[in-house]
Amino acid sequence: MTEAFFLSIVATGFVVAFAHAAIPTHWLPFVLAGRGQRWSKTKTLMVVALCGAGHVLFTTVLGALVVWLGIETSKWTGNVFPWIAGGALIVFGLYYLVRQARGGGHSHHHLGAGHSHGAHGHDHGSHDKGGHDHASETKRIDTGHGVLLLEVFEDSVQPRFRMRTESAAAALPRAAALSLETLRPDGSRQTFSFAEHAGYLESLEEIPEPHEFTASLGLSHGDHAHRHEVQFEKHQHAASAEPAATLKSDGRSGGMVKSDGAVILGLLALLTFSPCEGFLPVYLSGITYGWMGFVVLSAVLALATIAGMVVFTWLTMSGMERLRLAFLERYESGILGALILFLGVGIIFLGF
Numbered sequence: 050m051t052e053a054f055f056l057s058i059v060a061t062g063f064v065v066a067f068a069h070a071a072i073p074t075h076w077l078p079f080v081l082a083g084r085g086q087r088w089s090k091t092k093t094l095m096v097v098a099l100c101g102a103g104h105v106l107f108t109t110v111l112g113a114l115v116v117w118l119g120i121e122t123s124k125w126t127g128n129v130f131p132w133i134a135g136g137a138l139i140v141f142g143l144y145y146l147v148r149q150a151r152g153g154g155h156s157h158h159h160l161g162a163g164h165s166h167g168a169h170g171h172d173h174g175s176h177d178k179g180g181h182d183h184a185s186e187t188k189r190i191d192t193g194h195g196v197l198l199l200e201v202f203e204d205s206v207q208p209r210f211r212m213r214t215e216s217a218a219a220a221l222p223r224a225a226a227l228s229l230e231t232l233r234p235d236g237s238r239q240t241f242s243f244a245e246h247a248g249y250l251e252s253l254e255e256i257p258e259p260h261e262f263t264a265s266l267g268l269s270h271g272d273h274a275h276r277h278e279v280q281f282e283k284h285q286h287a288a289s290a291e292p293a294a295t296l297k298s299d300g301r302s303g304g305m306v307k308s309d310g311a312v313i314l315g316l317l318a319l320l321t322f323s324p325c326e327g328f329l330p331v332y333l334s335g336i337t338y339g340w341m342g343f344v345v346l347s348a349v350l351a352l353a354t355i356a357g358m359v360v361f362t363w364l365t366m367s368g369m370e371r372l373r374l375a376f377l378e379r380y381e382s383g384i385l386g387a388l389i390l391f392l393g394v395g396i397i398f399l400g401f
Contacts, residue, residue, distance in 0.1 A: 055338055061391065062331040062346055063353045069325050070101070070357025078319065079358075080365045082312050084206045090366050096313055097362045101355040103321030109347045111324055112332040116343045119336035139390055146387070188279040192268055195219045199279065201260050202251070208260065210241055210252035224250055228267035231256075325354065 069075070076097065083093035187200040196215035201208050210229060214221055224243040227250065231239045241252040266277045328350055335342040 055335065055342065058331065058334050058342075059345065059349055061334075062328060062349045065327050065331060066325060066350050066353035067357045069327055070354045071361055075101075075104075075320070075358050076362040076365065078316060079362050081206060082316060083366065086309055086312055088309075090363070093366065094359055094363060096316065097358050098355055099313070100317045100320040101358045102351070103317050104323065104325065104358075105347075105351045105354050107321050108324040108328055108350060111329060112343065112347065112350075115329055115332045116336055116340065119333060120339065139394065143390065146390070186281055188264070188281070189215065190266060190277050190279060192275060192277065194268075194270060197222075197266075199264065199266065201256055201281065208256040208258075209254070210243070210256065210264075212243070212250040213248065221245070221248075221250060222268060226269040230265045230267075231262040232265065233262045325350065 079093055079097045079100070082088070082096075083090075088096070187198050190197045190199055196219075198213045198215055200211050202211040203209075212221070212227075224245045227243050229241040229243075229252070231241070239254070239257075241254050241256075243250040244253055260281050262281055264279050264281060266279070268275050268277070328346075331350075332343065332346060335346050338345075
């Protein structure tokens with residue numbers, strides 16, 4: 050095995066780990082938790098790094114087992130081992146490609162977490178257990194090109210505008226065609242822009258309290274535009290109907306916000322026991338380089354995973370929600386299969 054080929058393994062491992070970390074399941078929960086717990090951006094990113102380290106640690110432990118078995122096996126397989134390892138990688142690669150072809154693009158599994166990835170495309174709890182909408186009001190706007198529903202959505206997140214179509218068959222307007230401005234009784238104004246999500250549009254900017262204002266919606270249609278105004282009245286939060294909760298020293302309601310420790314522990318468990326299974330074949334491809342190769346690959350895994358999770362969490366918290374990463378979740382198996390297949394072919398045909 051040449052030094053150049055080992056560098057190709059390192060580069061492939063970095064791409065696998067970074068692309069895996071870019072999938073929304075690795076940073077979106079932290080964005081939502083940070084909003085719900087009223088964490089600062091710095092604290093949220095520190096929690097991301099901590100949970101990312103747990104994710105890396107568990108994967109590294111599994112990788113150590115793979116390397117140990119490979120080293121022990123190579124003692125009695127001799128020169129045949131590269132063919133065995135390369136063949137195993139090719140099988141892995143073909144497996145992921147077949148899974149992609151069958152529509153199973155997302156190759157990540159949360160072990161024992163009881164978490165469904167399909168849930169990320171849904172509306173994160175617009176109704177509570179009793180079926181009550183947490184939005185202050187929903188306004189019906191007949192644009193002349195269809196009916197839109199505008200609401201203030203604030204279930205476990207900072208309040209933002211959400212817009213849907215009244216008819217499931219109707220098409221949402223493009224986010225770039227929308228503009229919204231609020232006018233409050235004191236004369237203050239605020240402008241909102243929107244990002245496109247699956248089935249709805251959501252404002253990038255948060256809505257400060259109180260939610261009492263006139264919302265002026267501008268909607269462009271080709272070479273002309275229409276403006277529609279709706280009135281939002283000051284409302285009581287759903288929690289106000291409950292007995293008053295004690296306030297913590299930072300002013301948060303102890304009855305509404307879960308303990309930071311419990312939330313962090315839950316996120317840590319979620320990530321720790323969901324290893325980056327796609328990196329295990331990378332460990333397998335580097336067995337010939339022994340434990341030194343394992344250490345280098347583990348460092349690459351840690352750097353790419355934690356950096357990826359922190360970067361994409363930061364981008365989302367900074368308002369760059371137009372970033373499109375859904376294709377990574379959709380085609381992860383295909384990308385992973387192609388990279389592993391490349392490693393397998395390289396070990397067999399470039400390793401002599």
